Amino acid sequence: MRAVVLESAYGIDNLKVIEKPDPTPGPGQIVVDITAATLNYRDLATVMAPSGRTPFVPCSDGAGVVSAIGDGVTRVKVGDHVAPLFFQNWFAGDPTPQGLGAALGGTLDGVLQQKVLLSEQGVTRVPAGYSDEEAATLPCAALTAWRGLVIEGKVKSGDVVVVQGTGGVSIFALQFAKAAGAIVIATSSSDEKLERAKALGADHLINYRSTPDWAKEVRRNTDGRGADHVIEVGGAGTFEQSLRAIRLGGKIAVIGILGGFVKDLNVATIFASNAYIHGVTVGSREHFESMTRAIEANGIKPVIDKRFSLDQSRDAFESMKAGAHFGKIVLRL
Numbered sequence: 504m505r506a507v508v509l510e511s512a513y514g515i516d517n518l519k520v521i522e523k524p525d526p527t528p529g530p531g532q533i534v535v536d537i538t539a540a541t542l543n544y545r546d547l548a549t550v551m552a553p554s555g556r557t558p559f560v561p562c563s564d565g566a567g568v569v570s571a572i573g574d575g576v577t578r579v580k581v582g583d584h585v586a587p588l589f590f591q592n593w594f595a596g597d598p599t600p601q602g603l604g605a606a607l608g609g610t611l612d613g614v615l616q617q618k619v620l621l622s623e624q625g626v627t628r629v630p631a632g633y634s635d636e637e638a639a640t641l642p643c644a645a646l647t648a649w650r651g652l653v654i655e656g657k658v659k660s661g662d663v664v665v666v667q668g669t670g671g672v673s674i675f676a677l678q679f680a681k682a683a684g685a686i687v688i689a690t691s692s693s694d695e696k697l698e699r700a701k702a703l704g705a706d707h708l709i710n711y712r713s714t715p716d717w718a719k720e721v722r723r724n725t726d727g728r729g730a731d732h733v734i735e736v737g738g739a740g741t742f743e744q745s746l747r748a749i750r751l752g753g754k755i756a757v758i759g760i761l762g763g764f765v766k767d768l769n770v771a772t773i774f775a776s777n778a779y780i781h782g783v784t785v786g787s788r789e790h791f792e793s794m795t796r797a798i799e800a801n802g803i804k805p806v807i808d809k810r811f812s813l814d815q816s817r818d819a820f821e822s823m824k825a826g827a828h829f830g831k832i833v834l835r836l
């Protein structure tokens with residue numbers, strides 16, 4: 504089988520396609536033939552991290568078909584279409600160090616390989632009618648948006664939700680918010696991308712480049728009340744705006760650091776906002792299963808912007824680095 508690896512040094516230019524032996528499943532294990540993977544900002548950060556381990560197979564998000572099962576496997580059968588879990592050991596309940604300890608494309612090798620060996624517990628069924636490419640968008644980006652907005656945020660009809668930028672997490676948050684009957688305020692650096700967000704149902708559009716004080720615009724769009732939820736993916740440069748955009752007692756899902764780490768935060772702005780600020784690291788298998796039911800009930804389809812072959816994996820990572828995408832970037836394996 505073929506795999507994309509960082510053999511001995513970090514950086515996009517050091518990604519190589521190599522041949523690896525096919526894995527054989529032991530008791531309780533399965534082999535999934537990965538046919539599609541998708542990129543997350545985290546995969547880019549991992550590939551570019553000087554401190555990363557090598558050799559290393561990147562990427563958490565993929566989907567494919569079960570091609571072999573070991574003794575005692577009962578959860579899946581050969582021919583099932585599945586997606587691997589981001590956290591291989593987090594199945595249900597609150598996060599624990601053990602549950603968060605085994606992450607694909609992080610502490611474990613990832614899915615940029617044509618066959619991946621997993622525990623039978625480490626996969627979930629994919630939504631009915633989804634292609635492998637579509638299913639490959641779900642394990643990190645979609646599940647993070649789902650947990651931030653629905654599981655922790657408990658979004659309800661009529662709530663106002665702010666999504667920042669038009670990357671993978673934010674576009675799923677937009678879609679889940681609309682499915683819940685919420686009002687969405689989308690921000691982007693690009694008017695053209697804002698129009699695409701509008702086509703997906705965004706109710707109010709703010710260009711954060713031409714309107715850096717976008718919190719004021721959120722308040723104007725909510726009669727001064729502020730937003731009920733902010734899906735916070737920016738970190739530096741957005742977190743303070745999020746605190747100013749949130750209504751008293753609203754919820755901020757802290758997810759990303761696209762703009763870097765927040766420094767010199769005035770803690771008084773947190774207690775003054777009365778906001779619930781909850782950190783989110785993806786989600787469990789149980790969260791994934793509830794998301795799959797909601798996707799099926801609402802007919803949600805992921806937004807795939809660009810597709811690359813395995814041999815074009817460097818181009819795919821460069822494309823993510825350029826930030827020109829809207830939604831997800833797919834790699835076909």
Ligand SMILES: NC(=O)c1ccc[n+]([C@@H]2O[C@H](COP(=O)([O-])OP(=O)(O)OC[C@H]3O[C@@H](n4cnc5c(N)ncnc54)[C@H](OP(=O)(O)O)[C@@H]3O)[C@@H](O)[C@H]2O)c1
Pocket residue numbers: 542543544545643644647667668669670671672673690691692693696711736737739740741757758759760761762783784785823826827828830
């Ligand atoms: N905690 C978790 O479990 C978890 C899970 C998934 C992702 N994340 C994090 O969440 C963030 C988003 O991930 P992703 O995979 O969705 O990224 P992505 O697809 O690469 O999103 C990139 C987009 O975000 C927007 N953006 C870039 N810099 C921004 C800034 N400073 N302020 C506001 N928007 C900005 C841009 O949209 P426009 O071009 O429209 O402006 C850009 O195209 C990353 O920091 C990632 O590490 C965390």
